[in-house]
Amino acid sequence: MIAKSLLIASIIFGALGATASPVQAATVNNALPVDTSAVTEDDGTTQTTDANKVATSNVTVDILSGILTLNAVPDFAFGSTMIGSSSKLVSNNVDTTDTDAPLGEDGSSEGVVKMIDSRTQTTKDGMATGPGFSLTASIGNLVHGTSELGAILTLSSMPLVDQNDQNVSINSAKDFKTTKGVLQSGGPAQQLINLQGGTYRAGVIRAHFSTPDSASLEVPNQTNTAPSNSVTKYNAVVTWTLNAAPVVK
DSSP, rough: EEEEEEEEEEEEOOOOOOOOOOEEEEEEEEHHHOOOOEETTTEEEEEEEEOOOOOOOOOOOOOOOOOOEEEEEOEEEEEOOOOEEEOOOOOOOOTTTOOOOOOOOETTTTTTEEEOOOEEEETSSOOOEOOOEEEEEEEOOETTEEEEEEEEEEOOOOOOTTTSSSSSSSSSSSSOOOOOEETTHHHHHOOEEEEEESSSSSSOOOEEEEGGGGGEEEESSSOOOOOOOEEEEEEEHHHHHHHOOOOOO
């Protein structure tokens, strides 16, 4: 299973500038139609009261059984930097309105990589564990139109937790984390997760990459192919690949 997310950075070339992201707010007012009835009081005034109105809504859910899914991958926004510099993660909200580059299709602003493993095997004490899987990630070049730059995305080692933010390891003395990944543009995919069968609780498994220390982007010294005296927004696509079996140690 493969998913693609987006990395965005504004590269400054010989100019002093500031960038800002527009914030939009919207309000939606919804009202259910309600029957009313009029009641005349002793003093002759009329009061309107709600009648017994019944409203219905829906509950929907997808039940997974016996499969492994990649449900979410994070987008990354690194603000502004320069060639020869690095930047820590600013947010997971990417603005693609002023870009001329390939876009990741699956990234989210939640800053989380999330798997659900519904393939269960039961331990002797009745615990439902997973049979194992691995996750890799790779990154392409930073692109703006015909201009491309190489980059290095570093993903820190982050705890692997369930939906209640409890570590998924069945061994309380050994918490599981992602492996630190150093992803170079055009380089080989880096393994971030490799869980062996019977060592973790089946269900939701996720890692958060949403804080400044969880990810950083370096743009090494290289030939500048963008206009001088400019602030140019570049995108790079991160490809996440989930494999249903672990890499045997």
